[in-house]
Amino acid sequence: MSGRDGAGDFASPPCLASQIAPDYFDPLAVDPQQATDVARWRKAQREELLARRVALSVAERQEIATAIGKALDALLVQRLPDVRGRVISGYWPIRSEPDLRPWLASLHERGAIPALPVVERRASPLVFRPWRPGAAMERGHWNIPVPATTETLVPDVVLAPLVGWDAAGYRLGYGGGYFDRTLAARQPLAIGVGLQSARLATIYPQPHDIALAAIITECGCQYSSPQP
Numbered sequence: 001m002s003g004r005d006g007a008g009d010f011a012s013p014p015c016l017a018s019q020i021a022p023d024y025f026d027p028l029a030v031d032p033q034q035a036t037d038v039a040r041w042r043k044a045q046r047e048e049l050l051a052r053r054v055a056l057s058v059a060e061r062q063e064i065a066t067a068i069g070k071a072l073d074a075l076l077v078q079r080l081p082d083v084r085g086r087v088i089s090g091y092w093p094i095r096s097e098p099d100l101r102p103w104l105a106s107l108h109e110r111g112a113i114p115a116l117p118v119v120e121r122r123a124s125p126l127v128f129r130p131w132r133p134g135a136a137m138e139r140g141h142w143n144i145p146v147p148a149t150t151e152t153l154v155p156d157v158v159l160a161p162l163v164g165w166d167a168a169g170y171r172l173g174y175g176g177g178y179f180d181r182t183l184a185a186r187q188p189l190a191i192g193v194g195l196q197s198a199r200l201a202t203i204y205p206q207p208h209d210i211a212l213a214a215i216i217t218e219c220g221c222q223y224s225s226p227q228p
Helices: 032-054 058-079 101-109 178-185
Strands: 087-089 113-118 127-130 137-139 145-147 157-161 189-193 214-217 220-224
Touching: 058 101, 058 189, 058 214, 058 220, 087 127, 101 113, 113 145, 127 145, 157 178
Parallel strands: 087 113, 087 157, 157 189, 189 214
Antiparallel strands: 113 127, 137 145, 214 220
16 A cells, blocks of 8 residues: 555654654653654564565465455444445555455445545655556555546545554554554544454554554454444
């Protein structure tokens, strides 16, 4: 997915919290040494979880993606029963992420408007461009394909790929902070998607971390915040 928290060796430095929450290093907000320790811990967890994911076979990844798509449909029935005309942002899979493009294509057939996130400016919230099967693509930030259009949309639902996650609804991403900036600036229905095996006891949430509305894995919905 374009414009996620990063992509492998091109990811931003592990701690960009000062760019997300201005008071991040305020001693009354968080201890700087603690922030450094958490960033190092997250980096180690990220590397381990990514290595496990890459080791999965193509067949295993396809099975996981199919199961996640079914679980997403079940969640949307509860949260967004009528997807017609709704903008639902997915992602372009990288680094062995579950490939949900077939699921996005099925949404298009049901009248939804699929979209993909794009980094138009560094250290800024993501923007979202419409996508459909067969759409023209171009290389975006981190060389990830993005829709070749200048049109942007405001999403109703945003899928956030998970490197890791915890039962309190927090995600471990790639370390660039783009999703946190986006969720802080907008209020879409943010759904984390990832592997069941990527569950952590906690990600040690920091002031800039924003909890998701729900977390979906191949085993179904693992977290869902109370509906307003």
